[in-house]
Amino acid sequence: AQSVAQPEDQVNVAEGNPLTVKCTYSVSGNPYLFWYVQYPNRGLQFLLKYITGDNLVKGSYGFEAEFNKSQTSFHLKKPSALVSDSALYFCAVSAANTGGFKTIFGAGTRLFVKA
């Protein structure tokens, strides 16, 4: 069975500081990994994905994430946070060996960036 854990309900960071939002996953076989962002009362927007290849993937708005197979983690990072980054962030996983159709999401981490 697939599962995703986001251990932090909330992350607080000052504007200009680096940010990290943590994610660990469990899946049979190779994972497809994703990060999505949700602004208030909106649908989710895709940020970045890991399918195969380089463990460090870069996405929209300056975000990046590192796939670590041994730790089954896919943490989201940004070198310098902006107030506008404040939102709800979701990590998600699907299983490559079943076609990647079924995508399971974590509980979400709320990011607050203070000016």
Place this chain on the structure above:
Amino acid sequence: SQTIHQWPATLVQPVGSPLSLECTVEGTSNPNLYWYRQAAGRGLQLLFYSIGIDQISSEVPQNLSASRPQDRQFILSSKKLLLSDSGFYLCAWSGLDSGANVLTFGAGSRLTVL
């Protein structure tokens, strides 16, 4: 380009009444279609997904059902709503045009059951 439409945006229904939420995708063929529910502004629960017409997988036993009468149309239904059905319902699609199972979400439908 591809677009996804979901309606209604907001719905207030009494307990025991029926429900129908609709989702359509334009600009692509044979999409994978999904219904998720988000409770209390947090985690997303996968309800149903479909990889083709009349191919629907149900993830959670519940008071809801889904149908896919056309290739790009996905409908979420209930015969009798429960209070616990309240939430934010999100339709999504993925496919060859979205790239490696990336989901594109609709704007969501907020359901309040009273």
